[in-house]
Amino acid sequence: MTSLDLISQIKARIATLTDPELATSDLTLTSCDREPIHIANVIQPHGVLIAFAEDNRVILQVSDNSEAFLGHTPEDILGKPLLMLLSHEQIESVLSCANADFEQVSILRLTLTIGWTSQCFECLVHRSDSVIVLEMERSIQHPEMNAFDFYKCVKAPINQLQGSHSIAQLSRQAVMAIYEITKFDRVMIYRFDEDGSGHVIAEATSEGTEPFLGLHFPATDIPKQAMELYRLNSLRIIPDALAKPVVLKPSLNPITGKPLDMSLSGLRGVSPLHTEYLENMGVRSSMSISILRDQQLWGLIACHHHVPKNLAYEARTNCEFLGQVLSLQVGSKVDAEDLNYKMKLQTVHNRFVNTVAICRTLGDGLKQNPTDLMELTGSSGVVFCESTKIESFGDTPPHSTIEGLLKWVDQTIGEDAIYSTSTLVTDYPEFLPYKNVASGLIALRISRAQQIYLLWFRPEVIQTINWAGEPTKSTGIDTGKGQRIAPRKSFDLWKEAVQLKSLPWKACEIEAALELRSSIIGVVLQKSDELALLNTELERSNIELDSFAYVASHDLKEPLRGIFNYSTFLLEDYGTQLGEDGNHKINTLMRLTQRMEDLINSLLHYSQINRTELNFQPVDIGVLLENVLDMFAVSQPGDIDFQIPRPLPIVYCDQSQI
Template sequence: MSSAARSPEADLTACDREPIHRPGTLQPHGFLLALHGAERRIVQASANVPAGPDAVLGLELDAAFPEIAAALAAAPVEAGTGARHLRTLTLATAGKARAYDLAVHRSGDLTLVEMEEADASGPAGGLDALSSRLDAFVEGLLAAPTVAELCRLLAVEIRHATGFDRALVYRFDRDWHGTVVAEDGNGVLPSYLDLRFPASDIPAQARELYRRNRLRIIPDAGYAPVPIVPALTPGTEAPLDLSQSVLRSVSPVHVAYMRNMGTQASMSVSILVDGALWGLISCHDHAPRRVPLPARNACDFLTRIFALQLAARERGAEAEQRLRLGAIAQRLLGAMAETEDFHDGLLARPDDLLALTEAGGAAIVTAGTCRLVGRTPPEAAVRDIYRWLSARHGGEEVYATEALAEAHAPAAACTETASGLLAIAVSQRYASYVLWFRPEAVRTVKWGGNPTKAATPDPAGGPARLHPRTSFETWKETVQGRALPWSLPEIDTAKDLRAAILGIVLRRAEEMAALSVELQRSNKELEAFSYSVSHDLRAPFRHIVGYAELLRTRDGANLSEKGRHYLDTLVEAAFSAGTLVDNLLAFSQMGRNALKRIDLDMNLIVEEVRRKAMRDVAPERRVQWRIGPLGRVRADPMMLRLVVENLLSNALKYTRGEPETVIEVAREPDRDGEAAFFVRDNGVGFDMAYVGKLFGVFQRLHRTEEFEGTGIGLANVRRIVERHGGRTSAQGELGRGATFRFTLPLCA
């Protein structure tokens, strides 16, 4: 940061508060009249008015100055137009005729008339004197290859029109420091070309006056101020607002500044681009110098022509940059549209991601991920910046700085990669950012004197205030810890990218929401259909079994052996179909019943299910159980019991042919807030090529003749686990057993 910007804020406030638009005095090279009402009664006048203020106060203008009244009658004054030069008048004062340039403007309810003494010794004034050079000037502006050349042409033309020793074109930066970007001089005064001046040299209220009143001249810094009589405006009891005045007295601080600079006369013309203060033309002379008002108005006209060309150049350059960045943004949008996750789309075009903001590095950071591109700080430092952004600037859509370490001190350790930061928040709910980094741009700034201004105590006991520097010798400062500033098109393009990302995310969220609604509707219809079919089919299967048993009891003796076999097959098939319907009914109800989660001891659940399963195991089977400590989970007890029943019964069923059955139930290390379990057996296993079918409804990898079942058990396991927010998986090998894993949320 520049040393000027480090000046204590308290040192500047006294200067900033100075009411320079209401000084209460004028420069003495003219006089002022304040007129009120339609009759134009004189209510205030400067002390140097011909015949004295006492002789004119209270009179109507046409009685005191009929020549001025006639000129005003021919050219009515409108509010808000600023000071206008009407004409040059000759007044008979103190026994001799004297020429004055008449300027008039509005100040609240008053009309202010200013009569500036015309100086025949000054440069020839007005557009007539400049007409021979005007065409060449305009042609030069059109042909100038750079903004620097535009500024040089203006400095040359303004000095020629005014005769000052030196004419400077002075440009403000974002922090209101000013740099002399062009100069023309005769060598009498030292060159200030390329020197920088701190914002404190032209305080905020002075800049506002420059914006509102484009022209100001101080013909002689040694002038004695002329008071306005009375000091307060009748009716308002406030000092007269002289914002638009051409004779307004200036701050004593500014007069001292001029003297310290070695100049006795100065003139400034404001350069406004789209209504904003871009810079100033500042002219100086080593001796007092008068420039007639018409000549000053001509300089203002030239400056406005220059400002139009300047604005066109800057807008053209900005438009070109926006088009180039827009094309890059379109490529990034295309890449994002082709991926499910916009992160992947951005990272698929790393060069474009960096070129979008002319950055050296970039990062996409969320609470769980940090993906880096180009030259960036280490991941730990990027995460620290992310946490700081979330905490200090979480409500901001875009954050940009060229001096990150000044806002976030730990970033001083990574200035080589991240002196500048541009960040966009890409989520409206969660902290998620795209970050761009710029490296440090070490440069030497040449100041016009030491920019650090110390406040000095007021001898009268008032607050400390700034005083003008006494030296303008070149003072060099090495600026470190700052990157090149982010341009407005770069920031706007980042904003547009943010809007596009949010649009993509929102559109996909809406698509997912619509799909979710459709899936819920389809699931409900399927559940209702399954329930209805299952419920309605149970009665016919009961009838088949019932009548088959009656047939066996009453007429079984009359049936042949083949007939009895058919009857047994019929009963077995009916029982199997009934079991299938019951399982289907249970599966359809699985999505209809609300979960009732409680904290459960998994070892108790497993032991209860194990005992029940062993009742149906033949006494001669050898079964070895290996059950580890399983801890606690939060789940619905009825549904969790069904999961364990299905897994343990499957393990017993598919190990039936083994000489010794080994079934292991264990808990794996917790991860990501989940408890992970597995059930492993040494049975027939399965081919991993078909693992995708295992958890589907009616999907079986073994023939019914080998192992009974309906193919719904594992589908129930998956559905229950997913309803709890967990996951299921399986791993197996033919002839070497299978392992089934599932996860459940940890206890709170």
């Protein structure tokens, strides 16, 4: 197939496609997040858009204002080679830009001869699906500043941003710098909260412009898909929100059969909802610069003007550059603040774990330093639960309420180890009476089998939030077919008192709780290892004791038997010659040797304690005491006077143990 045949096929395909129609009237109050703003099929009228195939460089789609910018109608150039508009060198430059970064937008300046005049265009080049998109705007010369002046405008603010010590100072310096460059009526920094809402943390305004500093805006003001486009595009400008949009021809890409994805397009048309939103705010022109942290949208630099306003490309790029510097500085400041706090928590964690490690039980470790345990998560109270045992420190709910809370936590977290909330009273209404101490909760399960938990609590913090208009007020218009979504019409100050909430838990505080669980489990395992070593050592000692007992019972008994036998022979052969005193001493010697043998037998039996059963039998304590007194009479004769005032009982016991 020749290139001419392919061009003919593309022309035939284009002829079958229709122009787009905006269907915003069907958007309902619940479908704002589904508005397909990335495939608007329209552009703003201050530029022209061309989409062409990379392989044969044939023009596939073009905006309907091509004649005003390029001197050719869409019908003239659709299906034609791009060479009809650009030179070979210019086309190669465009392709080079498209190949530079497949995920980003590249910039280019082209000079074209339109009719008999040369015109300079600022161009953006990016890929979309299987085509290359070329967007062109006529160059604007700033009436007051040249390129060197712009450099001077940026150099000083960058130095100031680098020297800022806080997010607040950083934001103030950034809005002042962009205000001086752009001369917009309002320049503000809008920081997003975790729930998608945001608030204005810095602002610079012209005289007579209503200030928004300190106001909060609900998450519904910027739908999710719009936030994603802000993340992808670092700068977005709308010179005139009320300007009539320009459609693309044809409405569908001839190759894909789908609308052109304009996510990376700088000229992308303005959503009718956003146009109405700006009009309600009294804004005719706007510019937004994204502030990213870790590739996620942290905030926006929003610029507003009451009348139509376009900016020279040098001014835009300088503002975009400042936004990128601001993003780096914000990331650095936030990371530094997080790191300092994490280091503090780590110090507390180490100190607490060291205390627990030297204590007999976890409960004992908690009692040693409960302040560290609370400081670990920034809580005001903590409860330790082990089976039915409950111990509390700081400000906590009554013990009688904890069992019910634990049952609810178990059902809520399932197999997870942790649960956190700053709206405990809303989630678990039974705790409403205890909101002053328990509006926030981190529940940490250490052992499910042994029912060991740690519960951290935070009190209620009542806040007053200043909203730009009532955030929950309906924004629908009745069309007879249901409500059509419409932007808010009022941005007047509206105060909301937020109750039944604690301060939110930081991610690093939740991580600290999980790390504590790991450390506690590690300590338990360490103690288990130590116990195993002790058992091994005890087993070795028992073996040595058995060996010693055997030696004692065998080797020591033999001399004793000899002494006893020879004493017996002595009495039998020479008893009449020894006299009464001699016979008494020989008899005492025999009793002592017998007692010594009994002690050796007891030692052998004692070495087998816990490995043999106790031998219970009647034992005469009086006889036992006489044996002991005999030993004292020999070792210390006459030094001790023993008196037994009454007969001693017979007890039932193991004689070797006494």
